[in-house]
Amino acid sequence: MTVVAADFNDDGWPDIYVACDSTPSLLFVNQHDGTFKEEGVERGVALSNDGGEEAGMGVGVGDYDLDGNLDIFKTHFAEDTDVLYRNDGTGNFDDRTLQSKLGVEVRFASWGTGIVDLDNDGWPDIFFVTGSVYPEVEKKLPQNPNKSPRILFRNLGNGTFEEIANAGPGVTAPHSGRGCAFGDFDNDGDLDILILNMNEPPSLLRNDLKGTHHWLKLKLVGTKSNRGAVGARVLARYSGHTQAQELLSQSSYYSCNDSRLHFGLGQATAADLTIRWPSGLTEKYPSVKCDQLVTLREGHGIVPNLGWAR
Amino acid sequence: MLQTRCCAPLILATVFSVYGQDANVTVSSIQSLIRSQQYEEALNTTKSELRKTPNDFRLWTLEGIVLSIQGSRDNALDAFEKALSLSPTYSAALKGEVQLLYQTQDKRAIPYLEKILKSDPKDETANEMLATLEKITGNCRAAIEHFVLSANAIRTHPDSLEAYGYCLVQTKQPVKAISVFEQLVVLLPKQNYPKYDLAVLLLETKQIEAALKILEPLLVADQSDPDLLSLASEAYEAKGETPKAVSLLREAIVLNPKNSNYYVSFAALCLDHQSFQVGIRMIDAGLMHISDDPSLYIARGSLYAQLAEYDRAESDFKTAEHLNSSQSLTSYALDLTELSKNNPEKALSKVRLQLNAHPESAMLHYLLAKLLEKKGFDGDRGASMEAINSALMAVKLKPDLVEARDLLASFYIGSGQYSRAIYQSQLALKFDSTDQTALYHLIMALRHSGASEQRDQIKMLVKRLSELQQASLQQETDRHRFKLEIQQNAPLK
Secondary structure, eight states: OEEEEEOTTOSSSOEEEEEOSSSOOEEEEEOSSSOEEEOTTTTTOSSOTTSOOOOOOOEEEEOTTOBSSOEEEEOOOTTSOOEEEEEOSSSOEEEOTTTTTGGGOOSSOEEEEEEEOSSOSSSOEEEEEEOOSOTTHHHHOTTSOSSBOOEEEEEOSSSOEEEOSOSOHHHHSOBOEEEEEEEOTTOSSSOEEEEEETTSOOEEEOOOOOSSOEEEEEEEEOSSSOTTOTTOEEEEEETTEEEEEEOOSOBBTTBOOOSSEEEEEETOSEEEEEEEOTTSOEEEEEEEESSSEEEEETTTEEEOOOSOOO | OOOOOOOHHHHHHHHHHHSOHHHHHHHHHHHHHHHTTOHHHHHHHHHHHHHHOTTOHHHHHHHHHHHHHHTOHHHHHHHHHHHHHHOTTOHHHHHHHHHHHHHTTOTTHHHHHHHHHHHOTTOHHHHHHHHHHHHHTTOHHHHHHHHHHTHHHHTTOHHHHHHHHHHHHHTTOHHHHHHHHHHHHHHOTTOSHHHHHHHHHHHHTTOHHHHHHHHHHHHHHOSOOHHHHHHHHHHHHHHTOHHHHHHHHHHHHHHOTTOHHHHHHHHHHHHHTTOHHHHHHHHHHHHHHOTTOHHHHHHHHHHHHHTTOHHHHHHHHHHHHHHOTTOHHHHHHHHHHHHHTTOHHHHHHHHHHHHHHOTTOHHHHHHHHHHHHHHOOOGGGOSOHHHHHHHHHHHHHOTTOHHHHHHHHHHHHHTTOHHHHHHHHHHHHHHOTTOHHHHHHHHHHHHHHOOHHHHHHHHHHHHHHHHHHHHHHHHHHHHTTOOOOOOSSOSOO
């Protein structure tokens, strides 16, 4: 149902992950010669913890445990746990769904998702939208509603998450959602969410964070690499942690996020950045100050923001 | 029933060979009297000699033989026992005692047989007798050892072959059991029951075509045996010929509407083919004939649960439990229903209550572990000790409960104990080589153990898993080819 291209084994070459419905999901590992090898099963991202096929709807890619590796969160059908696959850095994954306490939520069919830091505390959270496939079912079985709430799991920073039951009306209001994209549309330094709903207008959830957490947004511009810098990988180091993000062409469920990479920094006021461009060039930017948008042009360093607010 | 053999001539020969010349004169004369069927005189002579030499165990043995021939079983036993009290390992007395005890399948013969075998471990007759008695006492493992040692003897003894086959089945050796029942079929070509038993085993080992090859001629010859029809139904369903399977099973029910197993099998068919309402109707019909069988309520409750009619499901499960509170499976079903309603806490407390009442239930221990798994892990430390211990208890009580082994492997992988995960997965695969969960766990665990020679094993396992998944997909497709529909004029009342 969803395809994501990202460098999961951190060898500088983009791999392709395909979330499949009712068949094993696929991880095509780039062989560096124009070919790919499918290794989903042996790398632990094809199946559930019990070796069963799942409904593979949406895919979120991010670094939930701040170890510098890209993890995967895949959404599924109702009565099936959405799965968190933790990357060990070599492109091999372990299913951490139950250990992370994400497995408690199985009520709804889930769709678009992201591993994104919604409270800027430096630990990426998990958000996904839900909604039934068969609207007529709820007439006979009201316990299977057509519309259902969005789900937000807050990262506790210790490998586990807690479900936020009351994250505001934008989250709790029932809808039948599908696509879900993340970005800071109002440029106020926190991530907002755009959701496409079935048979009703989309929802634009504005995040109004208060508090003292800091953030950093990066706009990457390729020169030798593609102009949009798709495939660029950023490591941000702050407060003794390292968070990896990659600029993806698409993820979630038929969605494309804001191309500006957003890092919550918590109490840190600066971050050390390492950018690996698709061309292979690696650049380092120490102590980049927080609470700003920074535009980085490949080979040219930090450049003025062009036509972007903060 | 095992055939008994007359051992008198053999026992006499043994008596004759033991003692010296003088003794032989008396013994020999008594022996001649016995051979010429002059039993009264033989007995009188024996008694007379015993008055002179009351501690002559050979004479006591001869007395036992005569009394045995005359039908005085108790007196004969007394005589043999007297002989054995004087010479505990005297072969002739041992055989005489065994002969009489064996005739009534008296397990007091066992220690005597063991003594006989101590001096002659290859005695096939003794091995066969001991095997049969061990089987009767429920010690199939010991029985099998002795059946093996009497292989030549039992080849032409249908009762022994049947007992041997039964024990192989009980000790979960169906492949060997098949070979034994094949011999039985050859030995008793006109009997149906060996063919039936063989077909059961072939089905169990998924040799469907072979099973049908046996069943089809039986069906042609006789369509009035509901057990046969039910078994054939199972075989046709395994082959994917659901219409035939349904037709045969319905016929079995018509022939014997008071057998709850047929209704339960029908319900299973309906569950497989998502034809829940049809199954419920059939169970309703069954309950009119058998209103107090808990298995029918469990079957119907499971069907109601599939239709999300949880209140009706729970009512049926409660009725089943009321009818047979020792059936902890009912509780299992009850708790599954609670799970379906997303009340894991309630399900947990119910399971704990049931475990207090049925601590011997492997299924309940497994269910507790499963519920604790769903409750969530303790962060990176993995499953709680209670969850792990419950799963361990489940496999201790029922070693072939592969679901519990799979769960254990999952717990161990989650907490980084990969060698334990490998062990549990390999054991699960030993019981069920098609267990995809165990295969997957083995792949995941081996991946962490790192040795390069294991990487090749991983590739092979991934290939095997893919093959099994393809086969499952095909089965699923085949299952969905057919759906049972309610007829306008239902044949059953």
